[in-house]
Amino acid sequence: AQSVTQLGSHVSVSEGALVLLRCNYSSSVPPYLFWYVQYPNQGLQLLLKYTTGATLVKGINGFEAEFKKSETSFHLTKPSAHMSDAAEYFCAVNDAGGTSYGKLTFGQGTILTVHP
């Protein structure tokens, strides 16, 4: 079974400050990991993903995340927050090697607020 824990349901930062959204996962097989962003009343947009290879992955809008197997983490960062980054962010894991290939398990989400 796989699970995702996002630490902190709400994160508030000032514009220009570092953004750090935490995600820890549990998976019995090598995981595929994803970060999605959701703006109010909209669907989810893929920010970035890790499948294999380089553990530091870069995504859209200046976001990046690092897969750390030893820490079972996949934290999302952005060096400098912008007002337009205010949204809800979801971390998700895909059971890559299991029978439920393609099914995602989502974390509870983190709402990012950016102050001027």
Place this chain on the structure above:
Amino acid sequence: GAVVSQHPSRVICKSGTSVKIECRSLDFQATTMFWYRQFPKKSLMLMATSNEGSKATYEQGVEKDKFLINHASLTLSTLTVTSAHPEDSSFYICSGRIGETQYFGPGTRLLVL
């Protein structure tokens, strides 16, 4: 690339009626689509996996006779909420799968009066 659309974006219906929501992959073929339900301030709950040309696979606790899923082509899956009740009011989101990645539609807001 990898664009998914949903129609309608919002729908209001009376209790007891049925509502159909369409999910289309616009620039790719999706043999597998997923249907989710999202409650206010909550994460996504997977309802079912829709497979082209075969029956959908429903998650535990989801009534298959209430939430009818049809995946008749490689670009279209439909979710029909039958005999809708106010407790079915929610935000329904679909996704299409390319390899290990899911691409999501914009969602459909259903309000049952």
